[in-house]
Each structure stands twice: as C-alpha cells, then as structure tokens.
Amino acid sequence: MAKKKKNAEEVSFTPTGTGIRTNGEIIRSTELPDPTDKNHDDLGLSDDDVVDMFEQMYLQRRFEERAMQMYQKGKFGGFLHLYMGQEAISTGTTYALNADDDIITAYRDHGWGLVRGVSPKEGMAELYGKVTGCSKGKGGSMHFANVDEHFWGGYGIVGGHIPLGGGIAFANKYKQNGRVTACFLGDGAVPQGALHETLNMSQNWGLPCIYAVENNGYAMGTAVHRHSTGEIVDRADGFDMKKMVINGMDVLTVYEKMKEIAEDVRENSEPWFVEIRTYRYRGHSMSDPMKYRSKEELEEYEKLDPVERIKNYLLDEDIIDDDKVEEIKDSVEDTVMEAIDFAEESDFPEKEALYDHMFAEDDYPFHT
Amino acid sequence: MAELQFREAIRAAIDEEMGQDEDIFVMGEEVAEYDGAYKVTEGLLDKYGSKRMIDTPISELGFAGIGVGAAMNGLRPIVEFMTFNFAVLAADQIINHASKVRYMTGGQVEIPIVFRGPNASAGQLSATHSVSYDAMYAHFPGLKVIYTSEPADAKGLLKSAIRDDNPVLFMESEQMYGLKGEVPEEDDFTIPIGKAKVKREGSDVTVVAHGKMYHVATQAAEQLAKEDVDVEIIDPRTVKPLDMETIVKSIRKTNRCVIVDEAHPFGGLAAEVGYLIQREAFDYLDAPVQRVTLPDTNAPFAKNLFDEWLPSPDQVIDAVNTVTYRK
Numbered sequence: 001m002a003k004k005k006k007n008a009e010e011v012s013f014t015p016t017g018t019g020i021r022t023n024g025e026i027i028r029s030t031e032l033p034d035p036t037d038k039n040h041d042d043l044g045l046s047d048d049d050v051v052d053m054f055e056q057m058y059l060q061r062r063f064e065e066r067a068m069q070m071y072q073k074g075k076f077g078g079f080l081h082l083y084m085g086q087e088a089i090s091t092g093t094t095y096a097l098n099a100d101d102d103i104i105t106a107y108r109d110h111g112w113g114l115v116r117g118v119s120p121k122e123g124m125a126e127l128y129g130k131v132t133g134c135s136k137g138k139g140g141s142m143h144f145a146n147v148d149e150h151f152w153g154g155y156g157i158v159g160g161h162i163p164l165g166g167g168i169a170f171a172n173k174y175k176q177n178g179r180v181t182a183c184f185l186g187d188g189a190v191p192q193g194a195l196h197e198t199l200n201m202s203q204n205w206g207l208p209c210i211y212a213v214e215n216n217g218y219a220m221g222t223a224v225h226r227h228s229t230g231e232i233v234d235r236a237d238g239f240d241m242k243k244m245v246i247n248g249m250d251v252l253t254v255y256e257k258m259k260e261i262a263e264d265v266r267e268n269s270e271p272w273f274v275e276i277r278t279y280r281y282r283g284h285s286m287s288d289p290m291k292y293r294s295k296e297e298l299e300e301y302e303k304l305d306p307v308e309r310i311k312n313y314l315l316d317e318d319i320i321d322d323d324k325v326e327e328i329k330d331s332v333e334d335t336v337m338e339a340i341d342f343a344e345e346s347d348f349p350e351k352e353a354l355y356d357h358m359f360a361e362d363d364y365p366f367h368t
Numbered sequence: 369m370a371e372l373q374f375r376e377a378i379r380a381a382i383d384e385e386m387g388q389d390e391d392i393f394v395m396g397e398e399v400a401e402y403d404g405a406y407k408v409t410e411g412l413l414d415k416y417g418s419k420r421m422i423d424t425p426i427s428e429l430g431f432a433g434i435g436v437g438a439a440m441n442g443l444r445p446i447v448e449f450m451t452f453n454f455a456v457l458a459a460d461q462i463i464n465h466a467s468k469v470r471y472m473t474g475g476q477v478e479i480p481i482v483f484r485g486p487n488a489s490a491g492q493l494s495a496t497h498s499v500s501y502d503a504m505y506a507h508f509p510g511l512k513v514i515y516t517s518e519p520a521d522a523k524g525l526l527k528s529a530i531r532d533d534n535p536v537l538f539m540e541s542e543q544m545y546g547l548k549g550e551v552p553e554e555d556d557f558t559i560p561i562g563k564a565k566v567k568r569e570g571s572d573v574t575v576v577a578h579g580k581m582y583h584v585a586t587q588a589a590e591q592l593a594k595e596d597v598d599v600e601i602i603d604p605r606t607v608k609p610l611d612m613e614t615i616v617k618s619i620r621k622t623n624r625c626v627i628v629d630e631a632h633p634f635g636g637l638a639a640e641v642g643y644l645i646q647r648e649a650f651d652y653l654d655a656p657v658q659r660v661t662l663p664d665t666n667a668p669f670a671k672n673l674f675d676e677w678l679p680s681p682d683q684v685i686d687a688v689n690t691v692t693y694r695k
Contacts, residue, residue: 153477161465
C-alpha cells in the first residue's frame with residue numbers, strides 16, 4: 001500500500017495576496033496614499049461648489065442611513081448594499097467629469113445615482129419597488145439608473161458590467177463626441193476575467209474610458225489581500241495602461257485626480273486604470289454580520305470619514321459656520337424624510353407592468 | 369433574384385444594411401483582416417474600413433459585452449461568434465445583460481444588437497463544437513432567436529434582425545454556408561421575425577423542422593413521396609417568438625405531426641412545440657406527436673458514431689410511419 005506522503009494539515013491554501021498580513025494586529029487593509037494638499041481655490045472650485053459637495057455627500061449618507069432603517073423595519077426587500085464611507089468617490093468624480101460624460105457602476109450604486117440626477121424621491125421609491133422609482137420598480141437597490149443624465153446604472157453581476165463600460169466608451173469614440181466613460185467596479189471584480197478582457201481591448205483600441213476600482217478592502221467578506229495577488233493598480237502594467245492610486249476618503253483629492261485623468265483621456269483617447277482606496281462602513285449587504293473585521297478596524301477608518309472631513313474643511317476655511325452646517329443637515333433630513341413619505345405613498349406597478357419594458361415593441365407575442 | 373450561397377446571402381444583408389446606416393458595425397474574431405473565418409464578411413473591410421469592421425482578440429465575453437455597451441449607447445452592433453459553441457463564454461453578457469438591461473432600468477435603455485454565427489454541429493468536430501444553442505437562448509425572455517435554413521430566409525431575416533431594436537441571436541450552420549438558393553436582391557427585402565413558413569405543402573403529416581434539420585426533413589419528404597405519403601413541412605424560422613399559429617393550422621389539416629430538432633431531447637424546441645400542439649390542437653391529433661432529436665449524449669468524433677448521432681432522414685421516415693400507423 002502506498003504510504004501517505006503528507007498529512008492533510010501540512011497542505012494549505014493560505015493566500016499570499018497583496019502582502020499585508022495582519023497577525024492579529026489592526027492595520028488598514030489598504031494603505032491610503034496622501035490626500036491632496038491643495039485647497040479648493042487651487043483646484044478651481046468655488047466656495048459654493050465645496051458646500052454643494054458636502055451637501056451631496058451628506059445626502060448620500062443620510063439617504064442610506066434612513067434606507068437602512070426602513071429596510072430593518074421591513075418596509076422593502078431585496079438586497080441593500082450600502083455605500084457609506086465611499087461618498088467622496090461618487091461626488092468627487094461627478095464634479096470632475098462633464099455632465100455628458102458617462103458613468104456606470106456595480107450594485108453599490110445609491111450614491112452614484114443620487115449625485116448623478118436620480119432624485120431622492122425616485123431613489124427611495126425604487127428601493128420600495130414603487131412605480132415612481134427611477135427604474136419604475138423593475139430594478140431595485142442594485143439597478144438605479146438615470147440614462148438621460150448619462151448614469152447607465154448599477155449592475156448586479158460582479159464584473160459583468162465592465163465590458164458594458166468599455167462598449168459605452170467604444171460608442172463614444174465611434175461617434176467622436178469627446179465623451180469620457182468612467183466605469184467603476186469593486187475590488188471583488190478585479191479577479192474576474194471580464195476585467196482582463198476589457199482592459200486588453202480598451203488599450204488596444206484606445207477607448208476613452210477610466211476603469212476605476214473602488215477598493216474598499218473587502219470582496220463581500222474576503223479581505224483584499226486574501227482574494228487578490230499583487231497590488232490591484234498593477235493590473236494596468238500588463239496592458240501598458242496608465243495608472244494611479246487615489247485616496248478615496250477625501251473628495252477634493254478624488255476631484256483633482258479624476259479631473260486630471262479625464263482630461264488626459266479626452267485628449268489622448270487612451271484608457272486609464274485607477275485604484276481608489278476607500279472603506280465601507282457597513283457590511284457587504286444587510287445580511288452581513290461583518291465577522292471578518294474588527295470593531296477597532298472600523299473605528300480606525302471612521303476617523304477618516306469623508307463626510308466629516310469635507311465638513312471640517314468648510315469650517316476650517318471659514319466657508320460656512322456651525323449654524324450653516326446644521327441648516328444643511330436639517331434640509332437634507334427633510335429631503336430624505338419627504339422621499340420616504342413619497343415612496344410609501346407611491347403605488348406599486350400595475351400587474352400589467354410585468355410585461356412592460358421587455359421589448360422595444362408593444363405588441364410582442366409573449367410565450368405562455 | 370440571384371442564386372447565392374448561404375454565406376453570400378448573409379453578407380448581402382450585412383452589406384446592404386451597413387450601406388444605409390452608419391451606426392452599424394461588425395465585431396468579432398477574424399471578421400476583418402482574415403475576411404471572416406467562414407468568409408461571411410469577405411470584402412467588407414475593404415468597403416467599410418477598420419472603424420466598422422473590427423477584429424477582436426479571442427475574448428468572447430469581453431467583446432460581446434463591449435457590443436452590448438455600444439448598443440446601449442446608440443450603435444447597432446453585429447457581433448459575430450466564430451461559433452455559438454464559443455459564445456457560451458459570453459453567455460453572461462447575452463443572458464444577464466443584453467436581455468435584461470432594458471427591463472431592469474424600467475425601459476431607459478434600448479439594445480439593438482445582433483449576435484450571429486454558426487450554431488450546432490459541423491462534420492466530426494467532437495463534443496465541444498457541436499452543440500445547438502437556439503433553445504437555450506430562447507429560454508430567456510428578452511431575446512429573439514432565429515435559426516435559418518435557406519439563403520433567402522437568411523437574408524430577409526438578418527436584415528430584419530439588424531433593424532430590430534432588441535437583442536437578436538441569429539444562428540447559421542457551418543455546414544450550410546455553401547448551400548445555394550434564389551435570393552431577392554431588393555434593398556427593402558425583409559422577412560418578419562416570428563413568422564413560420566409552409567415550405568412544402570402536403571396533406572398526410574406535418575413535419576416541423578428548422579435550421580439544418582429542414583434539409584433532413586426535405587430528404588425524408590422526397591423519399592416518402594415515392595411511397596405516396598404527402599408530407600407538409602413547416603419551417604418555424606424564428607425559434608422565438610415562435611409562430612404556433614402556422615403550425616397548428618397545418619396540424620388541423622394533416623392531423624399528425626413529427627418535429628425534427630437538431631438539439632438534445634430534454635427541454636428543447638421539440639419538447640416545447642410538442643407541448644403547445646397538445647394544448648392547442650389536441651382534438652385534431654390522430655396520433656401522438658413524435659419527435660426526432662439528437663440522442664441525450666455528447667457528439668462523438670468517430671465518423672460512424674457521428675452519423676448515428678445526427679438526426680437522419682431515415683429517422684424522420686420512421687417517425688412519419690409511426691404517426692401514420694403505416695408500419
């Protein structure tokens with residue numbers, strides 16, 4: 001009888017990952033690059049712009065805090081993937097891009113929708129599955145979209161939307177309309193073949209697209225160093241693609257860097273690969289007990305909170321005072337509560353809507 | 369009318385449509401510099417240039433998805449798969465995205481895209497290159513599926529597919545690219561998606577057969593005619609939407625039906641059509657519906673086994689004999 005060479009215990013599949021080993025210590029799962037040292041004037045932003053940035057970010061935060069409450073009360077179902085902690089990315093990017101530049105993202109899409117023209121009412125109604133929702137109750141949390149404002153929506157298959165972003169950029173190049181596409185994905189989508197295939201064609205064909213990874217440290221519950229080898233941003237090297245790592249906890253940094261990148265894309269029609277390091281405060285979705293990370297780690301990141309950061313910036317620069325902060329917060333709170341009332345009072349879609357929006361024509365003969 | 373090969377009919381459809389709409393482009397493996405793996409797109413690079421005839425790497429998921437994104441953003445892509453067997457890698461883009469984005473966004477996005485290429489088996493290509501996918505894609509709402517059998521149908525239906533504002537899967541057969549037939553030359557010649565055709569009139573039995581199986585059914589019908597059995601052949605042409613009206617009308621006349629399908633038996637088009645016939649024409653049937661399909665096995669390589677594997681005219685004749693109680 002053949003002798004067993006090794007005990008099962010000797011074989012392991014310990015990830016070698018991005019090289020960060022915690023060994024019980026609390027260290028950040030991703031090292032944050034320094035934020036910008038420029039103030040808003042240097043970046044060409046007015047006082048009003050920065051106040052608006054704060055308001056937009058606070059709206060995303062408050063919208064989701066209330067959405068979470070409503071979900072917990074059983075007001076609506078489905079998945080609820082919260083964006084809290086990452087608001088600087090959606091806001092800074094939206095400011096950096098032109099209004100007719102294209103944005104597409106994955107399922108963590110509420111912040112993107114709100115800052116790209118989905119009204120809080122339409123957003124909340126979509127979470128409730130009401131006909132007044134931005135996607136008429138057909139998409140829910142993962143599928144906010146506002147195509148008129150060039151927000152192509154959130155997509156639910158990890159990595160599946162990356163080629164769509166490439167295709168949107170392809171069409172823009174074909175039509176020579178000068179638009180830049182920003183395709184956002186999570187760190188969990190980085191190991192998908194869809195990214196590799198799309199980056200290869202994008203570089204080969206010079207597609208005007210920014211592929212931006214929102215690296216929040218975890219793919220669902222698997223820390224980035226356990227699911228990806230090497231530095232994420234270095235994926236660009238194999239495609240000879242321009243790349244950058246950005247601090248995603250600071251809205252002015254995101255604005256500055258994404259603006260630079262977008263201008264380069266517009267000028268040269270060449271794609272970029274960007275890793276924006278950030279953190280999500282809540283679980284992957286509402287069913288996530290977050291056993292994979294410590295309370296202390298979360299608290300470390302909460303000290304870097306992007307919403308607090310821009311608020312403190314406004315106060316430090318004497319752009320607004322505490323009273324104005326409270327006024328903005330109250331106003332946002334009213335907006336969110338009105339959105340909840342609107343969602344609750346809105347109707348569900350009619351039963352006939354089951355068949356709406358399937359095909360371009362109204363008389364398609366459905367199979368029964 | 370001109371006599372064209374199947375591949376020439378498809379090319380004519382693409383050429384005519386590209387000629388009148390700048391937003392149409394072709395993307396796929398070997399479609400441009402190589403002039404098409406099966407020469408379907410021969411000469412189109414010279415005519416339309418590398419903006420509109422685009423060679424891709426061997427990345428089915430990636431380029432299918434880029435096609436879908438381009439369709440969302442206003443273009444009308446024709447995505448060629450070298451065979452639908454490889455397109456399984458792109459199934460996520462077709463099934464999870466092309467078919468669903470319109471619905472999920474509450475109708476905000478239109479996706480006018482055609483995915484085309486050879487479907488099902490060619491000669492002795494073994495198991496991974498011989499699968500018929502029309503029923504699989506037809507299973508999913510949001511997609512239209514065409515599997516054509518003759519050059520004229522191919523031209524008329526492909527032109528309709530390219531003009532359609534929905535995702536359409538247009539399937540061909542590698543073994544039929546050289547098949548010749550009379551094809552109308554007019555630019556406005558189209559065949560509506562979702563209309564079956566009575567391709568052979570007969571009174572004794574209805575045979576439903578599409579794609580390559582139409583030709584198997586025709587051979588069987590010619591043989592049966594010598595034995596005074598008058599076979600009517602219906603080619604559904606479009607798998608989805610499926611024109612049951614034409615099929616049921618024929619069964620009310622002949623009272624007997626055989627379905628010939630190049631797919632496996634479980635859950636295929638033959639299974640679906642069989643169910644629909646009993647639902648809509650039960651009282652008209654003088655015999656249980658028979659079907660001739662591939663066996664529930666993978667395609668073998670060995671010539672003798674491969675010939676045994678593919679549905680044959682003899683099997684169709686046997687099935688006709690069964691429903692007519694002749695033997």
